[in-house]
Amino acid sequence: MNIPNTNLPQDAFDHAHALNGWNGPQGGAGVATCYSGHVLYAVPDSNHDLQLLSSDTAAYRESHSFADLNHWKVTDLAKLLPKALQANLKVGSPLTIASLGGYNYVFWASGTGGGQTYHALRARPDLAAPPELTTIDLSNVALPSADYTLACTSNLGVVNLPDYRPDLAGKLGIVFLGTRHNSTGMSYSGRLYCLVLDPAAFVPNGRWVPQDFTQSKQTTVNYVAPGDADGSQLATGYTNISAGSYTQGTFPAPAGGTNPSPVQYVQLVVVCRNPSTADVLSLAVDLGVAFDMNYRAKAGVGGSPSAMLVTGPTTVNPNSGVTLSPAPDGNLLATYYNASGYVAVDAFNPSTTSDAPAGLHSPAWTSHYTSVTYKDASHNTPCSVFVPLAATTGPSPCPVPAADSDQTQTYPDCLIQNFVQLTFFSNEQHVPSFYTLYWGCIFAVRGYRTGTLKPGADRTQLTLLADTFPYPVPSPDVWGADSPSGMVNWALSSYEYLVGNDQAVDLTYNMRSSVGIKASETTLALGVGNQTDFEASVGFSQVLGHSAHVRQATSFTVAGKALPAADPDAQQLLISGDGAYFGMKPPATLYVDTALVLRRDATTPTGTRGAVVRPRLDDSIAAAAGDFRSYCYQPGNLLSYEPEAIGATMKSLYDNYAHQDQFVIDGQDYGALYSGGNYLAKVVEEFGSNVFGPNNNLPYLEYSFSETGVQRSEYQSTTAFTLGGSAFIDGSFYTGLAWDQEEEVGLDFIVEVEAEAAAEKGFLLLGAKLSSELGASATTGHDWGLKLTEFLNPLAPGEAYTVRLYLLKPSLLWSRELAAFGQLPAGSTVDSATSLPVRILFSVHNISAPLAARLQG
Numbered sequence: 001m002n003i004p005n006t007n008l009p010q011d012a013f014d015h016a017h018a019l020n021g022w023n024g025p026q027g028g029a030g031v032a033t034c035y036s037g038h039v040l041y042a043v044p045d046s047n048h049d050l051q052l053l054s055s056d057t058a059a060y061r062e063s064h065s066f067a068d069l070n071h072w073k074v075t076d077l078a079k080l081l082p083k084a085l086q087a088n089l090k091v092g093s094p095l096t097i098a099s100l101g102g103y104n105y106v107f108w109a110s111g112t113g114g115g116q117t118y119h120a121l122r123a124r125p126d127l128a129a130p131p132e133l134t135t136i137d138l139s140n141v142a143l144p145s146a147d148y149t150l151a152c153t154s155n156l157g158v159v160n161l162p163d164y165r166p167d168l169a170g171k172l173g174i175v176f177l178g179t180r181h182n183s184t185g186m187s188y189s190g191r192l193y194c195l196v197l198d199p200a201a202f203v204p205n206g207r208w209v210p211q212d213f214t215q216s217k218q219t220t221v222n223y224v225a226p227g228d229a230d231g232s233q234l235a236t237g238y239t240n241i242s243a244g245s246y247t248q249g250t251f252p253a254p255a256g257g258t259n260p261s262p263v264q265y266v267q268l269v270v271v272c273r274n275p276s277t278a279d280v281l282s283l284a285v286d287l288g289v290a291f292d293m294n295y296r297a298k299a300g301v302g303g304s305p306s307a308m309l310v311t312g313p314t315t316v317n318p319n320s321g322v323t324l325s326p327a328p329d330g331n332l333l334a335t336y337y338n339a340s341g342y343v344a345v346d347a348f349n350p351s352t353t354s355d356a357p358a359g360l361h362s363p364a365w366t367s368h369y370t371s372v373t374y375k376d377a378s379h380n381t382p383c384s385v386f387v388p389l390a391a392t393t394g395p396s397p398c399p400v401p402a403a404d405s406d407q408t409q410t411y412p413d414c415l416i417q418n419f420v421q422l423t424f425f426s427n428e429q430h431v432p433s434f435y436t437l438y439w440g441c442i443f444a445v446r447g448y449r450t451g452t453l454k455p456g457a458d459r460t461q462l463t464l465l466a467d468t469f470p471y472p473v474p475s476p477d478v479w480g481a482d483s484p485s486g487m488v489n490w491a492l493s494s495y496e497y498l499v500g501n502d503q504a505v506d507l508t509y510n511m512r513s514s515v516g517i518k519a520s521e522t523t524l525a526l527g528v529g530n531q532t533d534f535e536a537s538v539g540f541s542q543v544l545g546h547s548a549h550v551r552q553a554t555s556f557t558v559a560g561k562a563l564p565a566a567d568p569d570a571q572q573l574l575i576s577g578d579g580a581y582f583g584m585k586p587p588a589t590l591y592v593d594t595a596l597v598l599r600r601d602a603t604t605p606t607g608t609r610g611a612v613v614r615p616r617l618d619d620s621i622a623a624a625a626g627d628f629r630s631y632c633y634q635p636g637n638l639l640s641y642e643p644e645a646i647g648a649t650m651k652s653l654y655d656n657y658a659h660q661d662q663f664v665i666d667g668q669d670y671g672a673l674y675s676g677g678n679y680l681a682k683v684v685e686e687f688g689s690n691v692f693g694p695n696n697n698l699p700y701l702e703y704s705f706s707e708t709g710v711q712r713s714e715y716q717s718t719t720a721f722t723l724g725g726s727a728f729i730d731g732s733f734y735t736g737l738a739w740d741q742e743e744e745v746g747l748d749f750i751v752e753v754e755a756e757a758a759a760e761k762g763f764l765l766l767g768a769k770l771s772s773e774l775g776a777s778a779t780t781g782h783d784w785g786l787k788l789t790e791f792l793n794p795l796a797p798g799e800a801y802t803v804r805l806y807l808l809k810p811s812l813l814w815s816r817e818l819a820a821f822g823q824l825p826a827g828s829t830v831d832s833a834t835s836l837p838v839r840i841l842f843s844v845h846n847i848s849a850p851l852a853a854r855l856q857g
Helices: 058-063 083-089 231-235 286-293 291-301 540-542 641-657 670-674 677-689 810-821 849-856
Strands: 015-018 030-036 040-044 050-056 073-076 098-100 101-109 115-122 131-138 149-153 156-159 172-182 186-195 240-251 263-273 278-286 309-310 323-326 332-337 342-349 364-375 381-387 393-395 414-426 432-455 461-466 489-500 503-515 517-518 524-526 549-551 556-563 578-585 588-597 609-615 622-629 702-705 708-711 731-736 742-745 756-759 759-761 765-776 784-791 801-808 838-845
Touching: 030 098, 030 101, 030 381, 030 414, 030 641, 040 432, 050 101, 050 677, 058 381, 073 432, 083 131, 098 156, 115 332, 172 231, 172 286, 186 231, 186 286, 240 323, 240 332, 278 286, 286 291, 323 381, 332 381, 364 432, 461 810, 641 670, 641 838, 670 677, 677 801, 677 838
Parallel strands: 156 240, 240 524, 432 742, 461 838
Antiparallel strands: 015 432, 030 040, 040 050, 050 073, 098 101, 101 115, 115 131, 149 172, 156 172, 172 186, 240 263, 263 278, 278 309, 323 332, 332 342, 342 364, 381 414, 393 414, 414 432, 432 588, 461 578, 489 556, 489 784, 503 549, 503 765, 517 524, 517 609, 578 622, 588 609, 702 708, 702 801, 731 742, 731 765, 756 759, 801 838
């Protein structure tokens, strides 16, 4: 049935049927995900062996015909795995599922009572390749001492981790309940264990070892269960869990903190069920705090975090568990059978306290809706996912409050994304079944507002921070009194970054959506969908997306110049002490797109609203460049480039800097890099990559010089090193939208302004990722990289030295160093608060004795 682009008939999608393709009974509750255009339903069969059922949604997205969706491919995993591994397919716990990086991951446990073995299965969404099995290895879970023993008591919950911490970005989080005790039994407690799984560490037919960033300070669950002083009752009784995450927003850093960066609030929510009593309890804790000790430092949390009790769900049927899943508008939903046997859905509310700040304040589950059509609480727990239909363009499906008045109007040319909810259950014969229910749509109004940058907000976003090539003061025998005076200010040496066969490279300026959601009068939740690429949770991202502006530019050239000596009689040249920075400035005019939610049976948008900023493409994206004073070494004196000298210089600079707290970035204290006199080795270990050398086993390029020759290596690759081709800078901005007559948009780190539109007042913060990407021309495939292009040999007979060039990954650290030590000129517009430039650093080795003697003299 085709549907129009206006208000949709609510029953057009409401159907129920057993899954075509498998008619046998299921042996337990299943889990589902919609990813990369495919729905995957993982379920144990009557023998408790794991089975996978998948459906391609491509035809259904266009036709909206239930018959096009109800074609399921059944994968019998036992036939694809060696016999030695088939026993691992026995499902002895509730299943959980997540999607990330082109794969679906299914988790379950075998065994009971603290003796579980956890397993994970990895499968492509289309199941075109055989799924792969691994065992979760918990041997490295951090405990207070070797005297402690851990007993895992629950199944695994799984969440996609947010990208605001390097330790968490692009990874999965697993959680489970467990008890720990020492050998004397004097310390016994139940805890919520939160570990990190890196998809790159997945070992098929082997062991997948998670990372533990908690330093043994796992989340306490004391008193979540009534009278449970040490959390042991929860850990040993409520052993069936389901986990999810809820993004509250990004807000200014807490007052009095040492780090100016805004704080993103993402809550970890866990529902726990006691299989013996059928009681259900819920808990919540700040996700970053629970998983990462460095983030605790940023958030000002010391010691072990404590979970908070969440009220509800209160009407769960004794025969039903609870599954958690994200909704397209950013809600976290709990699906279960209620006491009457009908499918019920609750939504998580992190704060039931009016006017409360960000965080958890009397959190609770609130009723979202109850289906009075589908009833069967006799066997299995229901679960649900959301399928996005094919996007359409048309008038807004309902009147929208105008941007500049309290009137409403219909906007043309809106991008409309409709969603259908799939809920899986089992029928009276325990056959896997599902029903579809029209959920609603999210639609985007492009160009809802136009804003201009506030004065002073056009700060330079750094993309590259580079010193000049190490070049010694020339020998008087080479460059003496009879040398032409015009050689002063010549480029003695230069090198190019991103040089290649193309005459130019593309610099792409992106405004990436870290979507803003107006959730209440005073709260704006940011980042819906940015914590996961799980399609069911990115409704706003799908209609807002991101925009880009491309300009052509030649490669970056960094030149070292000769300067005249202060004493004209000295007949000696000096070497410029300046390095170079490069960056880009945002456009002067920005469009503000807004996205709204029209839920099922509604005639006006709900209280959730998205927004994204994009540049006006007819505005120029200004390139920027400037000089700074080299601070790691003294240009002209090669002895200052030796690793020991660099270490001593950087230690002295840091020790004498009055604002060392600026080097605490996202909770991580980089001050340790400057201690011990081995700065170079530490930063290369932290930010370097072994992508150079004959076997890609070196973190540097090497150049050797003597009086008669130069040996050099060039870097020409776009694939081996990500900094050569993309992700050149990926910084986060937090933009204030001034909804007043001035209509200004401020990109000055974080701005709070009062918003007034359609009689709504409150603070509106909008998050956007601002990035510049560099890539070779799309019409060619030529490589590009690093090349030493100019070198006027300054060496006398017997003089020689070797240079190593390091290309270090983008980091806020380089911006902070530049601000602290780079002696930027007064009035500089460089943004040292949010810029993440690439750093080019040098060291010098093998200085010959004659050259060292001359430099020391």
